[in-house]
Amino acid sequence: MSLITIKNAVHGEIAVGTVLVWTKQYTDHEVAEYCELSGAPADPLPEHLPYLLAVAPLTKLGGDLNYLSRQMDWTAARSIRRNEAITAELEVTRLEPTDGMTKIAFNARIRCGDELVITGHSKGLIVGE
């Protein structure tokens, strides 16, 4: 049985079991910009990251793959404080090339230090590669 792999400009060769990792710590200016983008009040800055900004590092990793999500499920143990460093992990659980696209699925995790804060799953398509 051959191992299916794809090549990616950012993360190199990717197969089932590959874990993509990226760490982000938002500046107060970035949080304020996001609040402005989403129409939320930015003065005073929120104590905790807006939920969508907390999960955004996962979408950064997806964007590296030109990933188009069809389904996302997340469970969050707690809110993430504004200045916490976030480490996002996407573990590839399915990789299935089809006509001009690749079906892909992930286990998703957000850690703050050693603490697992958000877990989830996502599935969809890689387009444009």
Add this chain to the structure above:
Amino acid sequence: MSITRTATRAFTPEDIDTCARLTGDLGSHHMIGFGDRRMTQGVLTLSAVPLLAGPGVHMRELSFAFLAPVYAGDTVTATVRLTESEDPLLATCEVSVVKDDGTTVLTGTGIAELSRAPAGELATETVTGGG
């Protein structure tokens, strides 16, 4: 008891650029697009949903299905319906995002942990419009 909140949002190429810079989501379908039509990031589309992008709301669980693309130039109406649970600080939520042409682009469900102010609003059924 429940509350329903609705908001309308038009997305611009500049919104996609700002979202890309803040989140790092530089997927080619966002930055270049399909046939010059640039697709919004999922986080950007979800930012139109009332409460979801705002402070004071912690989503314990969230599940979304992305059903159709949203492009720069599209206008969407996002609706969230929060329903009281046995715990006064928790609510179940149902989310939908619909384009001007009637296409449903996103549906979702979740469990929200509310700050005291929004939770108090569950005492009455209200419908709020806004941008």
